[in-house]
Amino acid sequence: MRRAILTSQRLLAVFLAGMLLLFSPIVSLFDRPEFWFGIPFIYLYLFTVWTLLIIAMALIVGSQK
């Protein structure tokens, strides 16, 4: 039971981190007309954050067992 509470609180932390990285002024820092590896900077940033969020959630849920 305590394990489950810990997992849900970790997921809440991921949610808050995601809010910060995607919906705060931080995201506008990356909103620049530049290319990285030939790909627009902001596009690369969003997909990277997205991937990291999914990995974090998978690890948190996976460590529950």
Add this chain to the structure above:
Amino acid sequence: MMLGGPLVIFISFVYLGLLFAIAYWADRRADQGRSVIARPTVYALSLAVYCTAWTYYGSVGRAVQSGIGFLPIYLGPTLGAALWVFLLLKMIRVSKSQRITSIADFISSRHGKSHLLGGLVTVIAVVGVVPYIALQLKAVSNSFTILMHYPVISMPGNATALPFWQDTALYVALLLALFTILFGTRHLDASERHEGMVAAIAFESIVKLVALTAVGLFVTFGLYRGFSDVMQQAQAAGLLQSMLNASSVSDQNWFSFSFLAAMAVILLPRQFQVAVVENSSERHISRAIWLFPLYLLLINIFVLPIALAGQLAFPDGRVDADTFVLTLPIAHGREWLAMFSYLGGLSAATGMVIVETIALSTMVCNDLVMPALLRYWRTRKAPADLTKVLLRVRRGAIFGILLLGYTYFHVAGEAYALVAIGLISFAAVAQFAPTMLGGLYWRGGTRAGALAGLGAGFSIWLYTLLIPSFAKSGWLPSAFLEYGPFGIELLKPQALFGLEGMNEISHCLFWSLTANIGAYLTVSLLKPPNAEETAQASLFVDAMKYDRPAIGLWRGNAEVMELKRLASRFLGRHKVDTAFAEFSSKRGKTYDPTQPADAETVHFAETLLTGAIGSASARVMVASVAQEEPLGLDEVMGILDEASRIRAYSKELEKKSRELEAATTELRAANTRLQELDQLKDDFMSSVTHELRTPLTSIRAFSEMLLDDPRMKLDDRKRFLGIVVSETERLTRLVNQVLDLARIESGRGEWTTGEVNLAELIQQSIETTGQLFRDRGAEVKAVIPEGDFQVWADRDRLLQVMLNLLSNAVKFVPADNGRITITLTGDPQHYQVSVADNGPGIAADQQEIIFEKFQRGDDDGVITTMGTGLGLPISRQIIEHFGGHLWVESHPGKGAIFSFRMPKGSDRLPASETGSSDEPTYTDRG
């Protein structure tokens, strides 16, 4: 072979046939009790019904319009998924325990099982979602038309120009209605789960992902050399400029679209259906939390490349961006890829239509038609078997909804009202959020509050979003958009109260949710919730605390027989018999069917009926066969209070019993320790007695010999008396030592503490034992450096320790060439005295034992006259009393080194003054 109409139709039918086969197989497996959908991955895939044709074709269109503006629709649900462990879990638990089968039933049940509320939710859902279904029909019809003209790329004309019987969309709609009826309403189930449908949906999710990825790979790596190549060429053509200069991440839509999508992913009727109603285990949520966002990520990777490649390939804008997924393969002559892409779009559209229609038909049947029928049957006799009626109503609803969707498509065609419907639909279902989520966590929400909130939100949505979209389609005069109704500027639908400069969706979302939440809160707070509302609120809000629903919230007269008969009319006799048998065996009671039913049974029957006809209707039906005495608010509060008190008590009891258990364990440990001590005492006593007996025996023997033989020689007499005297001395020494040890151990030892110079002490001890060494022919050497070696101790006691160590050493050194070395050393905190001999040494396993009472190092069995077996234990006690430590290091054959170490210092306050004392405590004085 060339693609053409007949082949496309044939393959479409084969694909739909495959879906039928999968659904049929899964249903069969479910009937055999070997479910294929009871797997977390299948659950996560079925959630991907979220990705409709609007995603499949429309994302590319959105990307062309607004760059990364298509992403919030998928980023929102990703973040939202992190909260599913709270939100979705609670929704599932509530729904399962009360057999809630639709979102309308959920909201209605939470607010006191109201028909009116369920009806309102159903109307909102139907109005909000039917155009969305129309969009899917349009996507299928358009993609079919485009593919039919292969290899020519021609945009389908306005379908409204055709007579309806030539319109593909009509046949698509009819076909899907047939499919949905076959798998959505095959039988009426109290839990309303459709295993076959879920299996087919999960399959479709795979197809659409693979198809879109195939097109994406072809475009990105077949037509171009990877992502950066597409991007660079697009940049060279100036396509990325707008996206780079003014991307949408910083405007308000970025957040509001994400929020909308995060809500929609659990509140859209089809999402509620797959996520809550079709869920087979709460544990599946964990996998879905990351697998579903991963699916969304994967299906979006190639959206931007396809959008850019499409713009590069069709620079004249003649080809609709919404069709790039299909037209790019056609333009490059990849007919099978085009076919596959078409199938992907078909699966995205059909999946959405099937689930959405089933969900809506349940709502229409339970919350619109059933209340009307119940009213109708009040005056007329109802048919005995209502199962067929229910199934017919559902099938009719499915047909009705799909025809409504088709009609909307036929009328709207290419109009704005259809193209923009995705987010408009999302905004409609977002109106459920306050009552739904508020109701899950707030007890205060009432039926009137929910009605007011939903009504206000829905009205504003109609006014600011749907009606303007009609006006933009040219169906209404657009003057009121520009100048407001009757020229009142303040009421302009898209700049309500002068709020300008917002995107229409964000604008609508702000005003509708403000009105919705405001009305919900205000009206709920006007009047306290009544008994029924309080009871239901407790079931929802406390869902995670109760192991099972609180019962006992019912009072009246009902017969089990009657209840069963009632349920059988809706669910069929066989199913009800099984359900009741299971229920009574779970409770461990058997029933006399004619006996009056208790509250729990009534509750069970009502829940059973809820699954089939919705909570409000079930309530009415149960009330019709039972003489109910309504409970007052005070009584309900009393029962709930008592329930929570009982929970508190049981928690308290659990805590107490845990404490008791801990205390018992402690007591048990203490008891064991006491027994050990008792054993030790016994051992000690028997050892002491044994040690006393040995000298006593010899004293007695020699005394008797002296007594019996008066003529004994004087020499012998002297010798015998000498033995008697020495044995007596030994006896005295033993008794003294035993007393001494007992005193030290019990903390009543007499100590005369003062400053002791270790160097002097060593010299004195060597002098005292000098005769012993000379007798044994041993050589003593003392290594004492210059310096001041003051320790705080009892001088006599410390001398006793030294003498003991020295006399031990001399006992074990070899005769005539024994060597004993005494060394005194020091470190910043301690002085150390070591006595090393060249005797036989002590085996490692003996090194601790010799410090125990009556254990001697001379384990060869010879009891030396000197040893009592108490010298080392007493020495150790003494050293430890002064905060020191006594130990031995030895290797057999290489002698032994006995050392003790004492804390330095003369300035310390003695922990124990002369006289009796408790165990002294020597804390680290560093």
